[in-house]
Amino acid sequence: MYFEVHQPMRLNHFSVFNIGADHASQSNYFNQKLNHEIFKKVAKKCYLPTNNLLLNLINEFDGKFRLSFSITGTFVEYCEQFMPSVIDSFKELFATGAVDLIEETYFHSLSSLYDNLDEFEEQVKMHRQMIKRIFNYEPRVFRNTEAIYDNRIAKKVGDMGYKGIITEGTEKVLHWRSPNYVYMPVNANIKVLLRNYSLSDDIGFRFSSRNWPGFPLTADKYAGWISQADGDLVNLFMDYETFGEHQWTETGIFDFLNHLPREVLRHEYLDFVTVSEAVDRYQTVGEIDVPWAISWADEDRDVSTWLGNDMQVACFNELKNIGRKLKEVGNDDLINTWRRLQTSDHLYYVSTKGFEDGNVHAYFSHYDSPYDGFINYMNVLQDLKEKAI
Template identity: 70%
Template sequence: MTSVCFYFEVHQPMRLNRFSVFNIGKTESPFDYFDNQLNEKIFHKVANKCYLPTNKLLLDLIDQHDKKFRISYSLTGTFIEYCQKHVPEIIDSFKDLVGTGAVDLIEETYFHSLSGLYTDLTEFEEQVYLHNSMLKDLFRVTPKVFRNTEAIYDNRIAKKVADMGYKGIITEGAKKILDWRSPNYVYKAVDNDIKVLLRNYMLSDDIGFRFSAQGWTGFPLTADKYSSWMAQNQGDLINLFMDYETFGEHHWQDTGIFEFLKHLPENVLNHEHMDFVTVREAVERYEPRGTIDVPWAISWADEDRDVSTWLGNDMQRACFQELQDLGPQIKKEKNQKKLEAWRKLQTSDHLYYISTKGFEDGAVHSYFSHYDSPYDGFINYMNILQDFKQGMKPKP
């Protein structure tokens, strides 16, 4: 039996207002950093194009296939806050999905941050517990599988996550860690027993990136064709991990992405040796076939599949260091507004926008960014961090 494990990342960042150097020291509230108007506009657009219709379709498919179609989600805390503020029916639709018993939820950092790369992992641990508390409160779920921000992973992170009690962790099936081995098996981390699920990036990106690329040799991608590709794969497990916004936002409805998704479960289940599992079921069902040793951090981002997406140039590294250095003082002050704002500034997207990579990676970064250039993003973000450093004036 070969199992298909579908996992979707559901995330929206809190984009920043334009912040001039002349505004440093004049901020009334740390929440003034965030462009609420732009964020609300984008969220409503994506909600209508992706979240609501895709949730409805997947709920119908789970029912249609008697729960044999099984999926998993990672819902970031910032995404949930958007839902609560702007479109609460999205949360209701996720509750309906979880209520089927065919949907699993995955743990991660609440703020989709890079805290797993900090020298001290205390902040990382605190954000994971915040996320855990949110899932318990909203969905009555306690995840057993962890996925770090953008699947960032190394031996240190795996050890920390294992020590926190998780049974599985998700990362990229990068060639640099696999060499000749296949991502279609469960592995274990070095020095501990946590099971590692590896993304099959070729098959995942066929949907996530190439689905509507008319110059691609696989175009047009149909559910029947894609299922036959998976059926030819050797191994226990095919991990298909991608952004949820793939459906309706990255690939618009007129590309046929929803029709593809509508027919995919049926075509997979037509192969007698294939079924669907959630991430928890994958960890419970399959034993490790080897050990993964990752001394340097990897991720599922960009061609390099490392952390250069966020820390690849001097501007990014300078901002990251400033951000990390702010933590001890903010926690010492015990100011909840400052702490929450600092954590929202940790969202990985802010550093993603400052990447200066070229070619296909650069095009993807530009697609997601609301800045004119990475340099504009750097100046804006660093101005905010410097203002934060100087301290905010509380409202009377």
């Protein structure tokens, strides 16, 4: 099991009248009040209680319950700024030895899609330093933002020395093959762990859905499904906020999690591994070839969630152009702000995808519509661009 832990830095209302205005400093870009409120709310509903539950379960099963986390830099900054107890509880979990940490870009960005991968590499290194500083650990497995993956990214991550990389187990890549094995890229020496999206989404999306045949989902039923799965391992990857935030306490999600280790370990041939242990234990069974980027997002499982319409592409291009200018000038403050604006969520809010996905998007957005998201984000980028010259 692996959980993604992330919070974006949401933007203030920023109108065209703010662009280039004297009082518009970069610190005005981010809505610290809203960010603080949301962080506190999610910490109370999800991070603290779930960490506590996991710690008890690890102790109860004497380290046989094992899991992994990927924690973004922006999330850690929030912890340090608003609620250090949250990062302490992650440290406590890590200290059990039953928890592994995964690398990603510090800013949860789309820098892996830039024309050259220097910025991507820098952001990965920033994450590595952050994990080293807080946990005194060097992750061996990498997961890119929203599991975005293609051959080029796999090659780069392999070259940077990681042993494993995580992405979506989509049929687009696997065709008839099962996600429950370890694969390798056609062009790189690294092991690929593929998310079993069906079993993962049973928890992440469908858990409380009453018109789903699997409802109500109990731990013993779910463990039964896992035991019947083919292959070497089942990768269950999901947003950490699934627990208590996307699925509220009232849905019984914590009871489910509480019973899961016992029900899984009841099956003779099942056990838990961290992602590092998975890449050590299992040999690859075949190659995957991914010339076009895939991801774990939406029904499309590609990058159209962030780059699916003209508005998103315009922002993305603007972001890249500003970066080029800033690096020429070399202003560290502005570069840091620019990086915070690279967090993929800013583009996610601008998605105009169809009704089904649109509902999910609306749930996560603080804007009235993707159009408002675009106006605000683009206005901020215009202001940063003026500052860059």
